[in-house]
Amino acid sequence: MTTSKRIAAGILAIGLGLTLASCDRTDERMERLSEIGDGVMRQLGGEDVGGPGNQARMENVPVEARAFQGEMQEASPVRVATAPSxxxxxxxxxxxxxxxEPDTVAEAFEGPSIADYDAYVExxxxxxxxxxxxxxxxxxxxxxxRTMSSDxxxxxxxxxxxxxxxxxxxxxxxxxxxxxxxxxxxxxxxxxxxRMESPQVQIPERTDDSPIIQPAPPAASPIPIPQKSAERRLVMxxxxxxxxxxxxxxxxxxxxxxxxxxxxxxxxxxxxxxxxxxxxxxxxxxxxxxxxxxxxxxxxxxxxxxxxxxxxxxxxxxxxxxxxxxxxxxxxxxxxxxxxxxxxxxxQFVRRPKNSGPVTNVAVTPNDPLWSLQWNFMNQGSGDGEIEGGSGFVDFWTKQASQGSPEVVVAIVDTGLEMDHPDIKDSPNVAPGWDMVTDIAMANDGNSRDSDPNDPGDQCPEEFVFEDTFHGTHVAGTVGASVSNNENGVAGGAWNVKIVPVRALGKCGGRLSDINDAIRWAGGLIPEYDELGNEIWNDNPADIINLSIGLFRFCPASMQDAINAVTERGVVVVAAAGNDSVSTQFYAPGGCDNVLSVAAGDARGQIAPYSNYGAEVDVLAPGGDLQRDDNGDGRPDGILSTKHASNCTDPVTNEAITDCYYAYEQGTSMAAPHVSAALALIKSKRPDLTGTALADVLLTALNPRSQEQCSGPCDQYPGAEPVSEGSETCKLPCGAGLLNLSDVNLDE
Structure with a gap:
């Protein structure tokens, strides 16, 4: 699509969005359209981006707290997956x-009896x-x-x-x-x-010739074991x-x-x-x-x-x-x-070519200077402070009087986390994680698995990754790893939840075997080991695991096995649907069973052109489209979040900045963490909910999509079904609807 056609399409979309209930209110519609047009021109000129007061907010913080990477991209053909796995x-x-079959959680609570200890291994x-x-x-x-020196x-x-x-x-x-x-x-x-030691039974010392009476083995401890800790007793x-x-x-x-x-x-x-x-x-x-x-x-x-x-x-x-x-x-x-x-x-970034509580009357919003550019968290609608493709986080923060709880844990299985990022360093939201990458060169940090989930970078020209993506940092920032409401950078969806970074992808990708172990460790099911051989368990087993990763292949049996293992324990697994404009059934983990599969939407609330689709998709959430500016803020409609980036812009002066700590990205990788953050907010208000019960509450908070909102040109989606016989437009099923926390129902 040419630039002129995109501008025309944008103006048409604005006009359609202003359609009022009464068809005879032409003057009001034209007046409102004129106001928006003036606003767009002011924003394109760098004036008062995001509404009254926001320019002053940006001006009052250092440039490193506001500069970001991201500019409008030229339209390009939709990439369809054809390369082999x-x-x-x-x-x-x-x-x-x-x-x-492994022991059940109920059996784990009881633990093996003394007589059963020989049935288990160390x-x-x-x-x-x-x-x-x-x-x-x-x-x-x-x-x-040859010496076997430990040195x-x-x-x-x-x-x-x-x-x-x-x-x-x-x-x-x-x-x-x-x-x-x-x-x-x-x-x-x-x-x-x-070693699994049998409970010690104290035998009283004999003082006479009376017969020895062996006391019965002690009963199971009456002190309840927390369910997350009980998993550690599921020994082999x-x-x-x-x-x-x-x-x-x-x-x-x-x-x-x-x-x-x-x-x-x-x-x-x-x-x-x-x-x-x-x-x-x-x-x-x-x-x-x-x-x-x-x-x-x-x-x-x-x-x-x-x-x-x-x-x-x-x-x-x-x-x-x-x-x-x-x-x-x-x-x-x-x-x-x-x-x-x-x-x-x-x-699941969309890769770019090289160089390229009580209800209040006042909405709860963070004071982070780049907040006004985070359209993805705004309420759905066409009024002030609303956008059709938003996800309703502002309404939840306001109406439920909650921005999350540190008792809720979201594990991010990804490329790790930039621990020195200024909006993440010393964040109370980040809990200890683990590096699961086995191959030393793939790990890119000089060693194999260890307790340091820091992301050292993942440049890999062989896979068209010409700069470090810091993908996991961007994903974790959307959930809530960054410190929100701190007058610095951006905000996350769940400000106060606990984030556990589990690094499973490194240079050129991540191994299936490492990812499977990462899922299980994140869920508290298996330990890792430190240099001394100590078992290191995840002391913060996940309630939600985010998998913004993808493989163009039917779900591998071993990955399904790992997913089943954690979901049987009440964990909700959120997976990106994939970015190759094909049916999600061909993708893993988006096409696996027992996951919430998330497709990507744009600022209009329509399926993004790169997103996978199909019957396996459960929900549509903001994933962004860097080729559009449907909210008219003069910026691309990507998802703005945390990550170190280069070739940046100061939004106050519009001057070029060499390096910055925030960037726009697009992809189902960006859509999935919105769902993870939404689940975390819901569980913060309803800690009794786990597994499918928690997911079901989220699925009631969806705004249904029309067929037009989830469709696209058939020539860009090979294998998709036309909306009608002979039509050049094809159906792109995108789940039960667009994520909308404004409509969440937390009644018992």
Whole structure:
């Protein structure tokens, strides 16, 4: 669409938005249209952006508290997903078929009886790593000159931290205690072992010859265990570890068949990750042009199957083919519920080319200087301080007299958080998080998994990311990680809730296996480990988990398994629908079961041109459109939030600023955190609500969309259904309606 056509379309939209109930009020309509036109011209000239007093508010703060990145973009063809998915070469995610169902929360409250303790395993057993080295690595391990000094940990040791690591001789047939028919070459246990101790029973000292009366075992503690803490008592049973041991044997035999080294990561969640080939002994090796190791990622090709005419030795020379063959063989064994590639996920920004309580009469709004540019939180309507595509947060803050509660926790599984951001540093809203990125070079911070979820940047020209996105910071800022109402920068949707950053995406994306662990850790279901081997649990298990990530593929079984595990505990999972203008059923996690799938809307309350759509979408929320200015403020209708950016603008002087801390972005990544923030606000007022009950309250607060508001040109949406036979306009189902907190009903 040309610039002149966009301007004409904008004026037409303004005119339509001013249509009054009575058709004979022409003079009033024309007068109002003239007022708006004058306002637009003032705003385009940099005058009084956002209403009376706002210019003075901006002028009274330092430039770093108001400068932002973002300008109108030229229209470009809608990008439709056609590129194949990518996966991590040599990494496979699997789950044994015979894994027993985990204990229920009710059983966790009671805990195992004394007689049952032998049925459970110690934690360092459940999270062990089984390593199958090559002949050269065996020789190195057995060399008397080689020391295993803890001061010089191996790459594998650094990757796995202090989990128990068992290195075995694949040629041995000696039976291990765990059941693996291999000789142990090295067994590194956690430095601090966690044992399940039976309650101590005190026997009174005898003073005579009376018979000894053994007291009965003590009853379960009458002190109730908080439900979130009770999850930690869902320890692994012996029969579950037995299923994993059997699966490990199958994995080892399969790797041996192709002469491949392997490491197998065992988790109490039931998920197992096997890495084969060059990655097995160097699981944090990134690969690249200066490396003799096969590139670490590859594009998926469904046509590649394991050939019958090649020898195992020939297959092992091709890392991609070896990965396919190992997966095929493991599936054929019948041992596994699922076996799949370790898919590579991306954030859901719309990528740009390089260089490119009591009801009051006064609305509650924050004093942050850029608040007037955050149309996405405003009430829906066409009056002053309203916009058709808003989400009604102002009404909720005002009518419910609440901007959130620190008892409510939202976990952001994303690229991490800029901890030194001036609007986030020392924020009382940010709780301790975790870095789940396994690959050191993908992590881009010099180490593997650890307790630091800071985002060091994620430039990746191979994936068209030419500058650091700080994606997780933008998403978290929309929810409420930044300090709102502090006369600095922007406001979040839920000012006072607790944000737990869980870093699972780094340079060039994030591994499926890491994301699955991040979901479970965020929900309080599994621990991570510090350098000393201590179990580190999420002390703030999430009520809501935000997944502004995407993979152009049907929902992987292992991801669905992780989502099910947390939703069964009452967590609401919010997922971006995806940005490729296709049906959300082809996307994960937006197309997974048991998620609230969020499509993106523009400032008019219509589906954005890049947004995915379909029956899987639950709700439409503001995602922005940087090619439009439908609110007439002279700025693009993106979502303004926190992130470090370059090539910025001072809204007071309109001068160029080299660096700033706020930016406009667009995408279903931006839409999802609006829903997460809305859920957090609702739970702040109704802490009794969890899971589907909490989601149902939000789904009653939607403004239905017409077919016209959720449709688009058929030539831009291949596969979409025309609104009528022969029509060039296609249906783009965008959920039950547009998020509208003004209509939320919190009655019992």
């Amino acid at each position: 990518k996966f991590v070469v040599g990494s496979i995610v699997a789950k044994p078929r015979s894994m027993p 934690s360092f057993e459940s999270d062990a790593v089984i390593v199958v080295p090559t002949d050269e690595e065996i020789a190195e391990l057995q060399s008397p000159s 010089e940990p191996s790459r594998l040791d650094r990757a796995m931290k202090s989990r128990r690591t068992i290195t075995i001789d694949p040629k041995s047939r000696e039976q291990m205690a765990q059941g693996l028919p291999r000789e142990v070459l090295k067994d590194t246990r956690t430095r601090m072992e966690y 049973r012996q029969d579950a570890i037995g299923a994993q041991v059997s699966a490990e044997s199958q994995m080892i035999e399969t790797a041996q068949r192709y002469g491949l080294a392997a490491n197998i990561q065992r988790s109490r969640s039931g998920q197992m990750v096997i890495e084969v080939g060059s990655r097995a002994m160097k699981p944090t090796k990134y690969g690249g042009p200066d490396d003799n190791v096969t590139p670490w990622i590859a594009e998926d090709d469904e046509a590649i199957t394991c050939p019958s005419g090649m020898t195992p030795e020939e297959i092992s020379e091709d890392a991609v083919l070896a990965t396919v063959c190992v997966i095929q063989d493991l599936k054929a064994s019948g041992e596994f519920e699922y076996v799949e590639k370790d898919w590579l996920y991306q954030n």
